[in-house]
Structure formats: C-alpha cells, structure tokens
Amino acid sequence: MSAMDHPTSALAALNDKELEVLRLLAAGHTVKSIAASLNRSEGSINERLRDARRKTGIGSSRELARLLDAQKFWDRNIDLPAPVSSTEEALRPAPAGRIRSKGTIAMLVTLSLASAGLAMMVADPALEPAPAAAVHAAAAGPAPLAGRWALDVQRIPAEERPQRVTISFRVSPDRKWTSVVEMVGSDGTASRAESTAALDGVPVPITGNMGFIDTVALRQPAPGTLVMTLGKAGVPVSTRVYTAAKDGKAMTETIVWAGTSLPKLETTYFNRID
Numbered sequence: 001m002s003a004m005d006h007p008t009s010a011l012a013a014l015n016d017k018e019l020e021v022l023r024l025l026a027a028g029h030t031v032k033s034i035a036a037s038l039n040r041s042e043g044s045i046n047e048r049l050r051d052a053r054r055k056t057g058i059g060s061s062r063e064l065a066r067l068l069d070a071q072k073f074w075d076r077n078i079d080l081p082a083p084v085s086s087t088e089e090a091l092r093p094a095p096a097g098r099i100r101s102k103g104t105i106a107m108l109v110t111l112s113l114a115s116a117g118l119a120m121m122v123a124d125p126a127l128e129p130a131p132a133a134a135v136h137a138a139a140a141g142p143a144p145l146a147g148r149w150a151l152d153v154q155r156i157p158a159e160e161r162p163q164r165v166t167i168s169f170r171v172s173p174d175r176k177w178t179s180v181v182e183m184v185g186s187d188g189t190a191s192r193a194e195s196t197a198a199l200d201g202v203p204v205p206i207t208g209n210m211g212f213i214d215t216v217a218l219r220q221p222a223p224g225t226l227v228m229t230l231g232k233a234g235v236p237v238s239t240r241v242y243t244a245a246k247d248g249k250a251m252t253e254t255i256v257w258a259g260t261s262l263p264k265l266e267t268t269y270f271n272r273i274d
Helices: 017-028 032-037 042-055 061-075 111-123 132-140
Strands: 146-149 162-171 179-186 190-197 215-222 225-232 235-244 250-257 266-272
Touching: 017 032, 017 042, 017 061, 017 162, 042 061, 179 215, 190 215
Parallel strands: none
Antiparallel strands: 146 162, 146 266, 162 179, 179 190, 215 225, 225 235, 235 250, 250 266
16 A cells, blocks of 8 residues: 555544635635635634644644645655555655644754755655764764753744644663653643654654654754654654754754655744753
C-alpha cells in the first residue's frame, strides 16, 4: 500500500461545511473574508472552526487547515515510497512543502541555510541516517537549545493564536534529546507531545495526545541547530528547523510542511523561559 492510500484519520470526522471553511483558511483567507465569501457571520465561521478542532483534537485552526492542504498532495497519483510498518523503522522525509501552523508545536536559520538544507531532503526522499562520525561530532558539542522556550504568541494572527505553547529540550548523558511540547489552544484545549531520540535521523515514537503526529526523527547539523522531522502512520507531516540565537535568549522555528513541490518557509519565534 502506498503512502497515498493512508487517509488522514483526523480529517475523516469533518463535515462538508467544516472542510469548506478549512480549505478557504488554507488558501490564505481570514475568518472575516471567509464570512463575507460564504455570506455568514464571523461567529458562525468560528463555530465551524471550533467544531473542527474539537473533532480532530488539533488545537489550531490554521494547523488543521494546512494539514488538510497537505493531504491533497498525498491524494495525487505520485510515486512515493511505501510507508514503513513500524515506528522503529526509518521515517522517509517527504519533498519539503508547507508545515505546521504558527501556533502549533510550535518549532530561524537564515533563509539560505534552511532552503539549502531542506532542498537536500527534496532531492533525496529516502535520506539515510547520518554517518556515525557526524552524529558524534554534533552530539559531543554544547547544547545551546537545551532548556525551556515559550512561543511569542503576539507575532501570530489573532484568528490562529493559541493561548500558550512551550517547548523544552533536555540532553541526557548518553546524548539523547528529550523534547516536550505543551500547547493550550485558543479554546483552552490542552495537548502534549513527548519523545526521546538520538541525533541519527531514526524515527522514534511520540507519546501524548497530539493525534496528528506519532513519530519524530532528529538531526543536528550544528550545535545551535536542531532538525526535527515529524510523521504520522509512516507519512511525513513536516520538518522543523530550530535555531538558537547567539545570546541564547531567543529561538526561531522554521517550518516546512510536506505536500507542495517547492518549500514555503514559515517562521515562529520563541523566548527562553529557563
């Protein structure tokens, strides 16, 4: 069975009206412009979005819209490698596309660095784990990203703004990274995801209640940069590049969603908590 044969279960519960609003949101509309286009009130549109978030367990309307938009890619007749059957096997990165909403799990390198690194993923969708020497070199250095970070929600448009998102990174003595993401959506829904992985690009399971992802794979091209690939049921969902500022007080997350032929980079901003 190919990757396209795997439906996105989170979307299956949505009705036609909810899908209609989400498609318009994914196309760049705001709640106000959607309401005008459909001749509905903004309250009615927000209600549809709330129902969609409740049904799927995804705390951000924009995140859900982008997941729907990415699903169109997998529904096309494109020759993609078959998904692996176990989260212990290698997650195959997809051609880089748009990724996850600015409010969700939330996760800058300069555009040139991000574009170059992600273009390599496009060129090689079955990327092999990094050589042991390279992994050891990255792991042995300092860990500027270690600590707890809070999303700067004021930089996010009001219609997709969560109440709170935090990310924490811990590095164990054996140089494995534990990542914990906690989010409270705009409607007060709380979600959490936790994983512990080596920097070898091999996917590991994610625990928690973020239903749109179940595996994560990590690489570290530089001490202050972490590349995270998220997947669901053997299908890539997004790739995120975390970069710590030189002063260690800020972190950027460059996001690329699987599903389009050319990368469209999005950036969210975090401040160090501790």
